[in-house]
Amino acid sequence: MSKVLIVYATRAGGTKKLAEMIADGIRAEGKEVEIKPVTYIKKREDLQGYDAYVFGSATYHGSMIQAMKKMLFMAEGGGLNRKPGAAFGTYGWSGEAPIRIYETMKNIFEMDMVEKPFRVKTADITSPEVKEQAEKLGREIAKKI
Numbered sequence: 259m260s261k262v263l264i265v266y267a268t269r270a271g272g273t274k275k276l277a278e279m280i281a282d283g284i285r286a287e288g289k290e291v292e293i294k295p296v297t298y299i300k301k302r303e304d305l306q307g308y309d310a311y312v313f314g315s316a317t318y319h320g321s322m323i324q325a326m327k328k329m330l331f332m333a334e335g336g337g338l339n340r341k342p343g344a345a346f347g348t349y350g351w352s353g354e355a356p357i358r359i360y361e362t363m364k365n366i367f368e369m370d371m372v373e374k375p376f377r378v379k380t381a382d383i384t385s386p387e388v389k390e391q392a393e394k395l396g397r398e399i400a401k402k403i
């Protein structure tokens with residue numbers, strides 16, 4: 259069965275919550291999903307064997323969390339090319355991380371990206387609209403497989 263990998267980088271847990279909501283949407287389309295913290299991805303092979311990839315990071319000091327940067331460098335040449343992809347993350351006011359991740363997936367890995375990065379303000383994380391949007395993103399990525 260087709261399988262999606264979600265990798266997230268978080269400090270306070272918000273971006274992990276978002277990952278779980280996106281996973282619900284993927285499962286709703288009948289696809290398998292694995293959710294992993296970025297620290298579990300130690301080598302290129304850890305990224306292999308999936309049909310689509312969803313990467314997320316919170317924004318700190320205008321940037322993605324360092325471990326996600328490291329993983330994106332490592333992922334180059336790791337077989338992600340042209341596979342379906344999406345990027346997400348919670349943020350406070352500027353939210354650069356999901357944009358930078360999205361751009362890397364699109365321009366370096368040439369992935370088949372969903373329309374835009376999925377960015378959620380910390381204060382909105384518990385809103386029903388966000389849950390709905392996250393599940394919609396999950397369904398969208400699953401349908402691309």
Ligand SMILES: Cc1cc2nc3c(=O)[nH]c(=O)nc-3n(C[C@H](O)[C@H](O)[C@H](O)COP(=O)(O)O)c2cc1C
Pocket residue numbers: 267268269270271272273274315316317318319320321348349350351352353354379380
């Ligand atoms: C020290 C610090 C720096 C931050 N820097 C930014 C920032 O540059 N831009 C932004 O949008 N949010 C910033 N935030 C807010 C976080 O992105 C926000 O709280 C986010 O939801 C945290 O996600 P997490 O729960 O997944 O760690 C910062 C928060 C802290 C504590």
